[in-house]
Amino acid sequence: MLFYILMFFIGGAFLLQLFFGYFQIKHFSNVFVEMRRKGKVAIGRKKGHFKSGTIVFFTVDPDGNIVDARKMQGVTIFARFHEMNEFIHENIQHLPEMKMKRCNKLLQKAIANSVHNYTVVANGGVIKDAPKTPMAGMSLMIKSLFQNARKSNNQG
Template identity: 45%
Template sequence: MNIFVLGTIAIIAYILQIFLGMKQIKNFNSVYIRMKRKGKVAIGRRPGKIASGTILLLGVDAAGVIQDAEMMQGTSILARFKPRPQFIGIDIHQLMDAPMLSEENKLTRQAAANAQKVYVEVESGNHRDEAPVSPIFNVGNQLSLMKLSIQDKLTKKGC
């Protein structure tokens, strides 16, 4: 194959990924805004690097009872939010004790646990949103640790 054909295919795939990623963000925003108009929204995340990622949005009333629930789960940018009526009517404070949660997959349980944890922290005023660490920053940290380890071993041998 010609290198220009491969380059064109790569550029088209990249543009398609950007377009579908923007549609996914638009889907998240529309679901979030719709729920936010009705009350508080608890967001549970279980990010996926290799495995499927999960985002759970729970619309919660003033008493802490879940009134609306939608979840996006998947590994691709084609994933969209789907209603999860089994969460409706559960008090978010007792979400992890709900019998229906044992029937859900591990990723959904983890996202539900995250939503409950963040909701309770925000409710009590103890929540601090921590920015995720960039993978590039992690590589830099690992290189710094390796450098220190090598320097430490060299100084021990020199003694």
Template identity: 40%
Template sequence: MQVFIIIILIAGAFIVQAGLGFLQIQHFSKAYAELRRIGKVAIGKKPGRIRAGTIVMFAVTDSGRILKAKKLQGVTVMAQVKDLNGFENKNLKTLTEKDFAHCNTLLKLAILDAIQNYQTIMSGGEIPEKNSLFKNIMLKAERVTSAKK
């Protein structure tokens, strides 16, 4: 009977997390749509497995001038999209370390990723898809099994 209760609690926690994750995605999509209405959007991310994950979005003009910036940073699905101040009217292509000195390390890495993604897309390139943790494990398993043959 105790095992049954534990299984129900785990399933309930999973459902609550899925629901909160869905709400977070809805909130992110709304913020993205808001930025998309005013310009192109450059997105940078620094996923966190144990530490806080970070996503930044910059609404930019065709020349790269930042119109508005937002960030999503946190460890849980309770993290909210917030305005990222201090970047308006700066050019995304010419941001320097001094421009984001007030940001934490994960935020800096996400901003650098946004800059790199913007430059890649504007030069006609494609952003390569990064493998997930699960995909990396599967690739390693394939290498191990193929090496044994």
């Protein structure tokens, strides 16, 4: 009997998470579409495995000046985007260090990721996706070690 109550609770929690997750994704999409209408959007993210994750959107004009800036930072599905007015009218590739220092570490890393992504795409490059899971990251690391070993054996 206790087993069924536990399974019912877990199932209910899962459905509740799906329900609220839907609204978070809808909010994410609405903010992105709104910002995209104003210009190109540079996106930065920093996963916070046991801390709050952070996503940054910068709408950028053709000269690289930030027209709109928003962040979403939080641990739960209740996180929402908030404006970052202090970065509006700044050039995305020359953000003032003083404004960056006022941000927490995860936000600084997400902003740096958005600047990197903007620079790569502006120069005609393509952003490489990071591994989705720790195991995928480990398998990519092992694969690259074997490839490097083969290259050095073939050269020697």
